[in-house]
Amino acid sequence: MLTDPTDPDRVLVEVSDLDGDHDLVLRYGDALRRVVTWAREYLCRPHPELGRKGPVCPFAQTALDRGTFFLAVRPGRPSAEEVAELLAGYRSWFQRLVSPPRVSPQFRTILVLLPDALVEVVDAAQRALKPEYVEAGLMIGEFYPGPPPKPGLWNADFRPLSSPVPLLAIRQMVATDLPFLKDDPRQAAAYAERFGDRSRAAIAAARGR
Numbered sequence: 001m002l003t004d005p006t007d008p009d010r011v012l013v014e015v016s017d018l019d020g021d022h023d024l025v026l027r028y029g030d031a032l033r034r035v036v037t038w039a040r041e042y043l044c045r046p047h048p049e050l051g052r053k054g055p056v057c058p059f060a061q062t063a064l065d066r067g068t069f070f071l072a073v074r075p076g077r078p079s080a081e082e083v084a085e086l087l088a089g090y091r092s093w094f095q096r097l098v099s100p101p102r103v104s105p106q107f108r109t110i111l112v113l114l115p116d117a118l119v120e121v122v123d124a125a126q127r128a129l130k131p132e133y134v135e136a137g138l139m140i141g142e143f144y145p146g147p148p149p150k151p152g153l154w155n156a157d158f159r160p161l162s163s164p165v166p167l168l169a170i171r172q173m174v175a176t177d178l179p180f181l182k183d184d185p186r187q188a189a190a191y192a193e194r195f196g197d198r199s200r201a202a203i204a205a206a207r208g209r
Contacts, residue, residue: 015071031115119148141171
């Protein structure tokens with residue numbers, strides 16, 4: 001269990017903590033374990049409807065293996081504004097976390113579980129937060145049962161953002177994220193500024209989709 005040095009009430013659960021007796025694990029262990037199982041059995045594996053080879057998420061397995069897969073829980077029915085305020089603290093902490101030696105930051109993630117939140121609130125918070133996250137070199141994604149209506153990149157009929165518990169996921173932006181950003185001029189500009197010359201090939205590939 002990690003505690004934010006700037007806020008002792010803000011904690012991150014590590015996968016190894018799920019066998020412990022911390023109050024957070026005792027109260028929300030079922031939801032936390034369901035998400036870890038989902039990560040292992042869905043994110044880390046190929047899916048027949050994905051439309052490409054490889055696991056659904058190419059980074060999740062390494063994050064789990066190297067101890068850079070973190071979870072948090074926000075119970076209750078927060079508003080979108082309350083979720084945005086909560087995520088601001090986790091975003092700041094994410095940027096201060098240090099990965100283990102020889103583990104790239106792209107393999108670090110924080111999943112903030114919102115087990116009682118309305119999916120409309122999760123969607124609204126993600127939309128509100130995404131521009132600032134992108135400008136900070138981060139991505140924030142929404143996952144929940146249903147699933148969210150966003151189509152997959154390689155199969156428009158696939159809905160890849162399904163999870164057993166509503167959550168928002170924070171991770172590092174990577175060069176292959178352009179398709180998620182190219183339709184918004186502000187976000188595309190932030191991407192191009194961050195990746196420089198490398199963005200040219202990605203932009204060309206995205207335009208060819």
